[in-house]
Amino acid sequence: NAGVTQTPKFRVLKTGQSMTLLCAQDMNHEYMYWYRQDPGMGLRLIHYSVGEGTTAKGEVPDGYNVSRLKKQNFLLGLESAAPSQTSVYFCASRSTGGETEAFFGQGTRLTVV
Amino acid sequence: GNSVTQMEGPVTLSEEAFLTINCTYTATGYPSLFWYVQYPGEGLQLLLKATKADDKGSNKGFEATYRKETTSFHLEKGSVQVSDSAVYFCALRGDSSYKLIFGSGTRLLVRP
Secondary structure (H helix, E strand, O other): OOOEEEEOOEEEEOOOOOEEEEEEEOOOOOEEEEEEEEOOOEEEEEEEEOOOOOOEEOOOOOOOEEEOOOOOEEEEEEOOOOHHHOEEEEEEEEOOOOOOOOEEOOOEEEEEO | OOEEEEOOOOEEEEOOOOEEEOEEEEOOOOOEEEEEEEOOOOOEEEEEEEOOOOOEEEEOOEEEEOEOOOOEOOEEEOOOOHHHOEEEEEEEEOOOOOOOEEOOOEEEEEEO
16 A cells, blocks of 8 residues: 655755655556745645656746656656755655546655755 | 746644645646655655646645646645644646656745
8 A cells, every 4th residue: 555655755965966856656557747836935846747658847847857757656856956945855646537536655855964 | 938836934833724825837738736745854745736737636634736828737635634744745747758847846834
């Protein structure tokens, strides 16, 4: 009963380093999302995917790249981390059709120093 | 574009008090509206939803009514408990849109 799993849960990066956050879902959902959560700003959409092999930009895509090579996985990459990317990152997925519920992972707390 | 505005928190209440958290939205057409809840250290969970005007979503004693005339989806609960302490997010998904847009969140603290 895993649902949406994010790895890692915590990470500290130095400015300029790169890293990849992994999101995996076992519900066969078509749609997947990456959000960042910052105090007073709620959740802002970074990138999303409507199916395997597809990605699209959200509200705040700059500095991030994504890939959806397999339906169950959605990767978020930071090529050159900046302190402004210090945040909590959430992945979510949902199925198609109707007004389906989005399921969220537990989050990844990233600090860039 | 679509957007959601929530009342700022934190909201501090005593146990058994009445709760209202205001949410208004801007969207064309007929968006679907949601309330999500985030407990400390966890991801978001769907609390309730409404997909058309005048629909009332309800769950765990919480209710919200989709009011198209006032573009609002206020969250209410008649008697809050300490266990309701969390951050509440209002969200919408626009017509023909894949995106789920969130408000800034409202922190609720319920004291015994």
